[in-house]
Amino acid sequence: MGKNCFFLVARPLLSIQSQFVEFANHGSLEKHGFARSRVWSIDPDPPPFSANSSSQACVDLILKHSEEEVKIWPHRYEFRLRITLGPGGDLMLTSRIRNTNTDGKSFAFTFAYHTYFAVSDISEVRVEGLETLDYLDNLKDKERFTEQGDAITFESEVDKVYLSTPTKIAILDHERKRTFVLRKDGLPDAVVWNPWDKKAKAMADFGDDEYKHMLCVEAACVEKPIILKPGEEWRGRQEISAVPSSYCSGQLDPKKVFQSD
Incomplete structure (x- = not known):
């Protein structure tokens, strides 16, 4: 599952790819952008860590344009990714993308953290926090609908x-009595995807x-x-935590999760 994953943490639970440039029509660029398939480097000059970072494990990665990339996407950029793992297992990804063009040109891009969650049985999973919202259905030529279910x-x-979408979303796995809480900042949308049986069988890197x-x-x-002028920087952040409870167990009320700070 997801053999091209850029970043993998706690494989039984989740895997993550960073998608940049993504979703928008960028001509000859690969479907999910080029960041996920490039070789990243350890950032030799990371920004200062926060005051409470002593209890966290952190690493800073950096990706810059190459002359090969400029041929297919004519812009220069700097992409810094901070990966932070908290003492309780919480995972935080902080992305910073800067326009380093020297020709005065702006560029536009879309972005996603392609997060795969491992669940016991997809038929026993609920996603809370996206009800009543508008969505684009990629299976119906991106037609716009409003979510009707609770x-x-x-x-x-x-x-x-x-x-x-709200800053917090919950993925509830009833069978394992576990809830993933996804918190995000600078990323207003949320993609929900499962290929189901026919498409899974047609994917070379996906088990039936x-x-x-x-x-x-x-x-x-x-x-x-997102549109950046030369010298401008965008930041996006995603944090994932797992709570040993589920909607059915009564130990966690998802509505309170969304309302908390």
């Missing part, structure tokens, strides 16, 4: 981009039955591309 459940293939045990919920910026 939560998202799964009975067939899903590929939707939810718009103007793996769709039953995964769900992709992505913090993203899709509807309105």
Whole structure:
């Protein structure tokens, strides 16, 4: 599952790819952007860590344009990614993308953290926090709809981009009595995807039955591309934590999760 993953943490739980440039029409660029398939370097000059970083494990990675990339996307950029793992296992990804063009040109891009969550059984999973929101359905030529259910459940293939989403989303795995809480900043949209059986069988790097045990919920910026002038920088952040409870257990009320700081 996801053999081209840029970053992998706690493989039984989740895997993450960083997608840049993504979703928008960028001609000859690969479907999910080029950042996920490039070789990154350790950042030799990272920005200062926060005061409470002594209890965290952090690493800073950096990706810059190459002359080969400039041929297919004629812009120069600097992409810095900070990966932070908290003492309780919380994972935070902070991305900073800067326009380093010297020709005075702005550029636009869209972005997503392509996050695969491992679940016990997709039919026993609920996603809370996206109800009543508008979404673009990629299975229906990006037609716009409004979510009608009180939560998202799964009975067939899903590929939707939810718009103007809250800063917190919960993925509830009833069977394992575990809830993933996804917090995000600078990423107004959220992608929800599961290929289901037919598409899973058609994917070369995806097991025929793996769709039953995964769900992709992505913090993203899709509807309105980010535009950077030379010298400008964009920041986006995603934090994931796992709570040993579920909606059914009564130990966690998802609505309170969304309302908390």
